[in-house]
Amino acid sequence: xxxxxxxxxxxxxxxxxxxxxxxxxxxxxxxxxxxxxxxxxxxxxxxxxxxxxxxxxxxxxxxxxxxxxxxxxxxxxxxxxxxxxxxxxxxxxxxxxxxxxxxxxxxxxxxxxxxxxxxxxxxxxxxxxxxxxxxxxxxxxxxxxxxxxxxxxxxxxxxxxxxxxxxxxxxxxxxxxxxxxxxxxxxxxxxxxxxxxxxxxxxxxxxxxxxxxxxxxxxxxxxxxxxxxxxxxxxxxxxxxxxxxxxxxxxxxxxxxxxxxxxxxxxxxxxxxxxxxxxxxxxxxxxxxxxxxxxxxxxx
Amino acid sequence: xxxxxxxxxxxxxxxxxxxxxxxxxxxxxxxxxxxxxxxxxxxxxxxxxxxxxxxxxxxxxxxxxxxxxxxxxxxxxxxxxxxxxxxxxxxxx
Numbered sequence: 001x002x003x004x005x006x007x008x009x010x011x012x013x014x015x016x017x018x019x020x021x022x023x024x025x026x027x028x029x030x031x032x033x034x035x036x037x038x039x040x041x042x043x044x045x046x047x048x049x050x051x052x053x054x055x056x057x058x059x060x061x062x063x064x065x066x067x068x069x070x071x072x073x074x075x076x077x078x079x080x081x082x083x084x085x086x087x088x089x090x091x092x093x094x095x096x097x098x099x100x101x102x103x104x105x106x107x108x109x110x111x112x113x114x115x116x117x118x119x120x121x122x123x124x125x126x127x128x129x130x131x132x133x134x135x136x137x138x139x140x141x142x143x144x145x146x147x148x149x150x151x152x153x154x155x156x157x158x159x160x161x162x163x164x165x166x167x168x169x170x171x172x173x174x175x176x177x178x179x180x181x182x183x184x185x186x187x188x189x190x191x192x193x194x195x196x197x198x199x200x201x202x203x204x205x206x207x208x209x210x211x212x213x214x215x216x217x218x219x220x221x222x223x224x225x226x227x228x229x230x231x232x233x234x235x236x237x238x239x240x241x242x243x244x245x246x247x248x249x250x251x252x253x254x255x256x257x258x259x260x261x262x263x264x265x266x267x268x269x270x271x272x273x274x275x276x277x278x279x280x281x282x283x284x285x286x287x288x289x290x291x292x293x294x295x296x297x298x299x300x
Numbered sequence: 301x302x303x304x305x306x307x308x309x310x311x312x313x314x315x316x317x318x319x320x321x322x323x324x325x326x327x328x329x330x331x332x333x334x335x336x337x338x339x340x341x342x343x344x345x346x347x348x349x350x351x352x353x354x355x356x357x358x359x360x361x362x363x364x365x366x367x368x369x370x371x372x373x374x375x376x377x378x379x380x381x382x383x384x385x386x387x388x389x390x391x392x393x
Contacts, residue, residue, distance in 0.1 A: 140311050
């Protein structure tokens with residue numbers, strides 16, 4: 001009667017199983033993790049479905065935030081259990097916040113070492129979240145989650161870099177009570193995340209002079225210009241190390257993404273092609289910027 | 301002696317009809333899929349003291365005679381134990 005995966009489970013089932021599995025593994029290796037997004041979101045934050053009940057949130061992968069000092073041991077534990085790296089931290093996104101791993105049966109996990117928008121030290125940020133943690137049952141496993149207020153903030157920050165007010169989670173602000181909004185603003189101040197929050201709730205213009213403004217403006221508008229993204233990343237980067245990281249990312253190709261596109265062993269030709277594409281895209285971006293400047297210049 | 305669900309598995313039963321039970325094992329890194337009957341055995345065995353209790357519960361739920369399924373239930377429980385999904389606790393007697 002016991003069968004071995006004859007029926008491929010739905011994406012929703014896979015994500016729930018992955019959350020449960022990740023919690024059990026974290027418990028086993030002594031790593032602190034917090035489950036975020038998807039099935040980990042508290043009922044109080046779910047939109048009402050057609051039947052008036054809170055509608056489940058679907059996700060394409062399982063998202064967890066790992067205590068930064070536990071990241072290595074947790075990633076090693078996953079690697080030892082056949083999880084394959086898809087993208088590394090530095091290559092995963094403009095914020096360098098998450099790596100992505102894939103398991104043949106349990107799908108993908110987005111493993112966050114910090115949350116984009118938090119500008120305080122990542123370890124301190126995690127400790128703040130951990131101190132107010134709660135739990136939710138996913139796949140018959142008690143999974144550790146941030147407090148409801150912190151979940152609201154995390155989702156609003158995510159909205160801030162995914163279209164801002166256009167994002168479905170912007171309702172978590174517009175639909176919140178004054179007390180809830182005040183609580184979120186206080187939390188954002190604790191995490192030095194006021195700029196990112198402003199991007200999620202339509203107040204970004206109040207931070208026009210802030211170093212992070214351009215980056216959040218770029219993602220809040222779903223701007224496709226890579227040039228604008230890199231300018232934003234450069235401005236937001238703190239200190240010499242931060243700037244150097246951005247400069248390195250600008251010049252170097254992303255080997256993880258290249259492997260995703262062309263297979264596990266890119267050839268020299270693939271690299272040349274990728275560089276050519278990048279230079280072409282940068283040229284188009286530059287041309288577009290120059291045209292915009294010309295249009296804006298008053299005619300003499 | 302009794303059985304209990306292994307502590308290192310995450311699992312869920314789908315709402316479909318017939319339902320499926322999916323079990324992710326940390327120990328083996330494998331996702332198992334149980335059909336509706338096996339899923340019923342799995343849930344019935346959790347905390348049960350002996351195979352007769354499991355069989356009676358499954359027969360009740362399925363609305364059939366115990367004799368019709370006794371052998372299959374015993375085999376299924378053995379399979380689940382061998383896969384590490386059910387654990388035997390110490391002999392209680």
